[in-house]
Amino acid sequence: AQTVTQSQPEMSVQEAETVTLSCTYDTSENNYYLFWYKQPPSRQMILVIRQEAYKQQNATENRFSVNFQKAAKSFSLKISDSQLGDTAMYFCAFMKRGGSNYKLTFGKGTLLTVNP
């Protein structure tokens, strides 16, 4: 079974600064996806960024980028130029690729607060 660990229950950052959220996972699989989702106070779960494990290049989406270290099973999210709208719960998630199981395994989340 896969597990996802987010060791930072809460973090805060000043507007316009950079923050990094940590995520580690445990799996025996070699082919999988990793995701970061954000859940603002509205409770809508929104995809932030996705990484395919077979790709060595780190994924980027505008101000969001990841540091994917496959050997270390680490998948951190960097948010640059933080904005007030980035305040949300951030979830790291794992999905095995292949077969008929499309299960997303989530971490417990990190509550990020962006301060003005």
Next chain:
Amino acid sequence: ETGVTQTPRHLVMGMTNKKSLKCEQHLGHNAMYWYKQSAKKPLELMFVYNFKEQTENNSVPSRFSPECPNSSHLFLHLHTLQPEDSALYLCASSQVGSGEYQETQYFGPGTRLLVL
């Protein structure tokens, strides 16, 4: 956000009531999911429907009964729930193919359920 919609957004019910949650996806996807999000716990996958066939039942009590009449609609029928079933219920959809191809899950806004 209109890709995945859920109704109602809020629901209060007694333990003897019968109610249903509805999810509709407008993304042309062929797989749909129910997740439960409780306070202080990671999101838990409840059910997976792939091409309208249930492919995953994650040890969910029988008081939760899913129904997927077509690839765009998903229901969760609730009957004789317990107070510990109070949670945010999230629906998601994705496009999955044959072989090893899998795609990102997109979430609805959720239904906040309170069982009295």
